[in-house]
Amino acid sequence: MITTTExxxxxxxxxxxxxxxxxxxxxxxxxxxxQNIADALLxxxxxILAANELDxxxxxxxxxxxxxxxxxxxxGARLESMAADVRSIAMLPDPVGxxxxxxxxxxxxxxxxxxxxxxxxxxxYENRPNVxxxxxxxxxKSGNACILRxxxxxxxxxxxxxxxxxxxxxxxxxxxxxxxxxxxxDRRLVSAMLQMNDYIDLMIPRGGAGFIRFVSENATxxxxxxxxxxxxxxxxxxxxxxxxxxxANNAKTQxxxxxxxxxxxxxxxxxxxxxxxxxxxxxxxxxxxxxxxERAMSLLAPLDGLKLKLAExxxxxxxxxxxxxxxxxxxxxxxxxxxxxxxxxxxxxxIVTEDYSTATRFLEEVDAAAVFVNASTYFCDGAQFGLGAxxxxxxxxxxxxxxxxxxxxxxYKWIILGSGQIRT
Amino acid sequence: MITTTExxxxxxxxxxxxxxxxxxxxxxxxxxxxQNIADALLxxxxxILAANELDxxxxxxxxxxxxxxxxxxxxGARLESMAADVRSIAMLPDPVGxxxxxxxxxxxxxxxxxxxxxxxxxxxYENRPNVxxxxxxxxxKSGNACILRxxxxxxxxxxxxxxxxxxxxxxxxxxxxxxxxxxxxDRRLVSAMLQMNDYIDLMIPRGGAGFIRFVSENATxxxxxxxxxxxxxxxxxxxxxxxxxxxANNAKTQxxxxxxxxxxxxxxxxxxxxxxxxxxxxxxxxxxxxxxxERAMSLLAPLDGLKLKLAExxxxxxxxxxxxxxxxxxxxxxxxxxxxxxxxxxxxxxIVTEDYSTATRFLEEVDAAAVFVNASTYFCDGAQFGLGAxxxxxxxxxxxxxxxxxxxxxxYKWIILGSGQIRT
Numbered sequence: 132m133i134t135t136t137e138x139x140x141x142x143x144x145x146x147x148x149x150x151x152x153x154x155x156x157x158x159x160x161x162x163x164x165x166q167n168i169a170d171a172l173l174x175x176x177x178x179i180l181a182a183n184e185l186d187x188x189x190x191x192x193x194x195x196x197x198x199x200x201x202x203x204x205x206x207g208a209r210l211e212s213m214a215a216d217v218r219s220i221a222m223l224p225d226p227v228g229x230x231x232x233x234x235x236x237x238x239x240x241x242x243x244x245x246x247x248x249x250x251x252x253x254x255x256y257e258n259r260p261n262v263x264x265x266x267x268x269x270x271x272k273s274g275n276a277c278i279l280r281x282x283x284x285x286x287x288x289x290x291x292x293x294x295x296x297x298x299x300x301x302x303x304x305x306x307x308x309x310x311x312x313x314x315x316x317d318r319r320l321v322s323a324m325l326q327m328n329d330y331i332d333l334m335i336p337r338g339g340a341g342f343i344r345f346v347s348e349n350a351t352x353x354x355x356x357x358x359x360x361x362x363x364x365x366x367x368x369x370x371x372x373x374x375x376x377x378x379a380n381n382a383k384t385q386x387x388x389x390x391x392x393x394x395x396x397x398x399x400x401x402x403x404x405x406x407x408x409x410x411x412x413x414x415x416x417x418x419x420x421x422x423x424x425e426r427a428m429s430l431l432a433p434l435d436g437l438k439l440k441l442a443e444x445x446x447x448x449x450x451x452x453x454x455x456x457x458x459x460x461x462x463x464x465x466x467x468x469x470x471x472x473x474x475x476x477x478x479x480x481x482i483v484t485e486d487y488s489t490a491t492r493f494l495e496e497v498d499a500a501a502v503f504v505n506a507s508t509y510f511c512d513g514a515q516f517g518l519g520a521x522x523x524x525x526x527x528x529x530x531x532x533x534x535x536x537x538x539x540x541x542x543y544k545w546i547i548l549g550s551g552q553i554r555t
Numbered sequence: 556m557i558t559t560t561e562x563x564x565x566x567x568x569x570x571x572x573x574x575x576x577x578x579x580x581x582x583x584x585x586x587x588x589x590q591n592i593a594d595a596l597l598x599x600x601x602x603i604l605a606a607n608e609l610d611x612x613x614x615x616x617x618x619x620x621x622x623x624x625x626x627x628x629x630x631g632a633r634l635e636s637m638a639a640d641v642r643s644i645a646m647l648p649d650p651v652g653x654x655x656x657x658x659x660x661x662x663x664x665x666x667x668x669x670x671x672x673x674x675x676x677x678x679x680y681e682n683r684p685n686v687x688x689x690x691x692x693x694x695x696k697s698g699n700a701c702i703l704r705x706x707x708x709x710x711x712x713x714x715x716x717x718x719x720x721x722x723x724x725x726x727x728x729x730x731x732x733x734x735x736x737x738x739x740x741d742r743r744l745v746s747a748m749l750q751m752n753d754y755i756d757l758m759i760p761r762g763g764a765g766f767i768r769f770v771s772e773n774a775t776x777x778x779x780x781x782x783x784x785x786x787x788x789x790x791x792x793x794x795x796x797x798x799x800x801x802x803a804n805n806a807k808t809q810x811x812x813x814x815x816x817x818x819x820x821x822x823x824x825x826x827x828x829x830x831x832x833x834x835x836x837x838x839x840x841x842x843x844x845x846x847x848x849e850r851a852m853s854l855l856a857p858l859d860g861l862k863l864k865l866a867e868x869x870x871x872x873x874x875x876x877x878x879x880x881x882x883x884x885x886x887x888x889x890x891x892x893x894x895x896x897x898x899x900x901x902x903x904x905x906i907v908t909e910d911y912s913t914a915t916r917f918l919e920e921v922d923a924a925a926v927f928v929n930a931s932t933y934f935c936d937g938a939q940f941g942l943g944a945x946x947x948x949x950x951x952x953x954x955x956x957x958x959x960x961x962x963x964x965x966x967y968k969w970i971i972l973g974s975g976q977i978r979t
Contacts, residue, residue: 236941501969544923554933
């Protein structure tokens with residue numbers, strides 16, 4: 132398959148047209164399309180697994196690591212879970228057409244806002260083929276056409292999945308161009324996509340920090356950047372011991388490869404002697420490596436069975452995505468806040484405390500997409516926050532911050548209902 | 556005054572620091588700063604008028620037109636109106652700290668959003684010096700630091716106004732760096748500002764279409780683009796005659812130089828014989844030039860006292876900003892919708908109709924920041940929509956659309972209040 136720059140622009144033009152039609156499709160029609168997609172995933176399991184097997188073989192030949200291969204892999208169980216996610220998106224309320232902030236002005240004009248789709252969403256992502264289904268489904272429900280460009284490692288899987296989605300939505304009367312895959316994985320097409328601000332209204336890059344920065348700096352359309360999480364959990368002077376252990380353990384070890392996992396544990400000096408060894412022992416059960424400042428090291432070094440290293444300065448700004456954590460003892464809330472401000476990425480930050488004023492200050496002063504009191508940062512997720520699903524987690528302040536669900540894929544227009552009013 | 560690229564970066568750094576302090580200032584403190592600004596404008600009237608006189612003289616020597624000179628001019632009455640606007644911003648509710656969408660999840664987590672400032676707002680604008688005061692005041696109230704770069708035509712006025720603002724806010728205990736003017740009008744500094752995404756979170760350009768496009772394409776931070784309004788009023792088959800005349804007249808003639816003024820009048824063929832001559836006669840009272848399609852021309856040509864021309868194709872996509880209007884007769888709502896879709900700039904669009912289904916379709920299908928039924932597009936304005944004031948009118952869909960007031964200068968963070976919850 133050869134996709135020239137010209138043909139990707141033609142994809143954009145077709146997406147724009149399909150998006151205009153999709154914007155006015157009924158909720159019932161969009162939900163029917165989503166149910167069709169879920170059915171198609173299950174009905175075509177053998178073909179999907181076969182296409183995925185081609186990707187896995189090619190990736191293995193390219194020498195990809197087991198963890199990367201696992202990201203590309205589709206299994207029967209994963210396919211069922213993808214289908215279930217699509218059905219749950221069908222169950223969510225349709226954001227399009229919602230009218231809000233409607234009120235009557237002194238002159239009798241009724242003024243309010245009506246929610247509308249953004250238009251065409253572009254997404255460039257790396258290996259996981261389920262992203263093809265997730266973003267298609269969220270865009271469909273929110274009335275947006277989408278142009279997807281997945282990584283070359285999953286190209287066979289993505290091509291088949293995109294074709295199944297197109298057939299499924301066409302069966303529901305939605306133009307197949309509303310979901311398009313850039314099936315050619317030539318890297319030059321990424322640059323071409325980033326120039327298409329006439330046809331793409333929002334770009335969602337998903338991948339590593341360097342890739343997201345490249346997209347942010349080169350895209351001509353708005354970009355929602357996110358994904359990089361350097362996350363702290365601060366155990367305050369008044370933190371309950373049990374809660375501190377549970378939360379630090381959950382945030383670090385439940386799923387260490389995700390962006391909302393704990394990266395650095397900050398511990399107030401007054402409780403360090405009790406709380407830090409307790410967390411360390413719990414972490415040692417799964418082999419967490421702790422990169423400690425000198426005070427933490429001298430507290431923990433006498434204990435057996437811990438993986439300890441002295442922290443290098445750069446450890447405190449690192450997203451580990453693995454069973455590694457920075458550890459630092461601080462003397463005050465102020466020192467904790469300064470550390471978070473200096474080293475956090477504005478993603479998810481937590482405090483464990485029993486002190487009301489301390490909790491209030493932490494909530495007020497920490498500048499991050501999600502600020503937690505007495506809960507694990509691992510909760511930072513669209514489904515957990517009640518959005519049903521997410522296209523990603525924004526660490527920027529513009530348009531949407533934190534988990535982005537259906538509503539965050541919409542804009543609004545002002546609607547003004549008059550009875551002949553003029554302005555003098 | 557010489558501002559090097561280095562010194563503008565230092566302004567950015569200082570704005571970032573001042574913005575962090577301003578974000579946590581109390582509403583009372585911000586309102587005191589605003590009242591101080593209003594007082595300072597009135598107390599320093601002689602000095603302000605003298606500085607403005609320098610700008611007027613220099614601009615006259617440069618051969619600027621009377622209408623441009625009028626945009627630069629500050630009078631005693633205009634100064635009072637600027638002060639009154641600042642006081643009215645002080646009376647508006649403070650958006651910062653508002654908590655919304657708070658709800659309890661099944662696991663007992665309380666999840667919601669808390670409104671926060673964006674950080675540092677940049678604005679690059681042309682001649683009108685009151686923009687210096689307007690944007691300073693709106694940014695202050697919404698907790699944002701700002702870096703302002705006005706046009707060289709008003710540089711003496713802007714430098715004095717900015718200094719008065721800095722003194723006024725300092726008297727209220729807010730760092731003077733929270734409002735900064737780029738006092739050097741070297742054009743290269745515009746390019747330097749557009750590269751400062753580390754220090755400026757949002758750029759608001761105000762000026763002509765070409766300038767706004769330049770900023771949008773070259774800025775490394777998010778831009779709110781707007782201002783260009785190619786606006787239609789469509790007189791439907793069922794339009795009341797009186798309402799049609801009032802609304803078309805108000806939208807075209809009340810203030811023809813603003814972006815929400817009528818540019819093209821679309822008239823349904825079935826009522827053209829009655830409604831179009833009535834509008835034309837009303838318009839002729841103030842000398843509106845009508846650029847007509849052939850059918851409109853043949854209807855209007857027999858009448859006396861009208862300024863008529865045959866429309867060129869480009870007239871239908873033009874923002875006239877003067878007493879000129881395109882006129883076209885259409886045979887159906889569909890044709891009107893197609894014309895608006897092809898030629899509108901997504902700003903303000905109106906229909907005059909008594910038909911429920913027609914009004915509904917127009918509201919649903921027109922893709923613009925503000926869609927009016929039976930009211931004048933001249934209402935598209937922050938104050939008229941209940942926002943109190945505006946920094947501009949966005950014609951994009953991302954972040955904010957239409958008039959942007961205090962809330963549109965904010966973001967939010969998710970706040971999550973737990974009692975020890977972990978995610979399994």
